[in-house]
Amino acid sequence: MDFFEVINKRHSVRKFTEQPVERELLDTLVSVAETAPSSKNCRSSAFMVIEDRDTIEAISLMRDRGSAFLKDAPAVIVVLGNETKTDLWVDNAAISATFLHLTATALGLGSCWVHVNGRLRVTAEPGSGLAEDYLRELLGVKDGMRILCVMAVGYEAGTRIGE
Numbered sequence: 245m246d247f248f249e250v251i252n253k254r255h256s257v258r259k260f261t262e263q264p265v266e267r268e269l270l271d272t273l274v275s276v277a278e279t280a281p282s283s284k285n286c287r288s289s290a291f292m293v294i295e296d297r298d299t300i301e302a303i304s305l306m307r308d309r310g311s312a313f314l315k316d317a318p319a320v321i322v323v324l325g326n327e328t329k330t331d332l333w334v335d336n337a338a339i340s341a342t343f344l345h346l347t348a349t350a351l352g353l354g355s356c357w358v359h360v361n362g363r364l365r366v367t368a369e370p371g372s373g374l375a376e377d378y379l380r381e382l383l384g385v386k387d388g389m390r391i392l393c394v395m396a397v398g399y400e401a402g403t404r405i406g407e
C-alpha cells in the first residue's frame with residue numbers, strides 16, 4: 245500500500261473480529277512507532293502491548309465514555325511518555341501514536357486511539373479521579389512515565405482477509 249493509500253484508508257476502527265493479531269505484526273507496530281521523531285531526539289515514548297483478556301477488559305473500564313469498545317479488541321497498545329526526559333513528552337507520544345495508527349492501516353489492521361491523559365474516569369465528575377491514575381495502578385506504570393492514550397488493535401469486523 246503506498247503512502248497516500250494508507251492516508252486515505254486510515255480510519256478509526258472500534259469493532260474487531262476475534263482473530264488474534266500476529267506477534268510479528270504487533271512487534272512491527274511498536275518498532276515503527278519507535279522511529280517517530282522526538283524533540284532533541286530524546287525518544288521519550290514507550291509502549292506496552294497487552295493481549296491478556298482480563299487486563300484489556302479492565303482497561304476498557306477506565307472511562308465512562310469512549311473506552312468501552314476496547315473490551316473486544318484483540319490487543320491494546322498503551323502509548324507512554326517519559327516526563328523526566330522532556331517537557332514535550334505529550335507531543336512526542338502523539339507523534340508516536342500517529343505512526344502506530346497509520347502503520348496499522350498499512351499492515352491491514354484496524355486501530356483506534358482512546359485518550360487517557362487528562363481524562364476523568366467519569367465525565368464532569370472530578371471526584372471520580374483520572375483515567376491515567378486508574379491505568380497506572382492497573383498496569384504498574386513506573387514513576388516518571390505518563391500515559392497519553394491507548395490504541396486498540398485488531399482486524400476490522402466485516403473486512404475480508406486479503407482486502
Ligand SMILES: Cc1cc2nc3c(=O)[nH]c(=O)nc-3n(C[C@H](O)[C@H](O)[C@H](O)COP(=O)(O)O)c2cc1C
Nearest residue numbers: 254255256257258309310311356357358359360393
Ligand atoms: C487525540 C485523540 C483522542 C481520541 N480519543 C478517542 C477516544 O477516547 N475514544 C474513541 O473512541 N475515539 C477517540 N479518538 C478517535 C476519534 O474519534 C477519530 O479519530 C475521529 O472521530 C475521526 O474519525 P476517523 O479516525 O475515523 O477519521 C481520538 C482521536 C484522537 C486524535
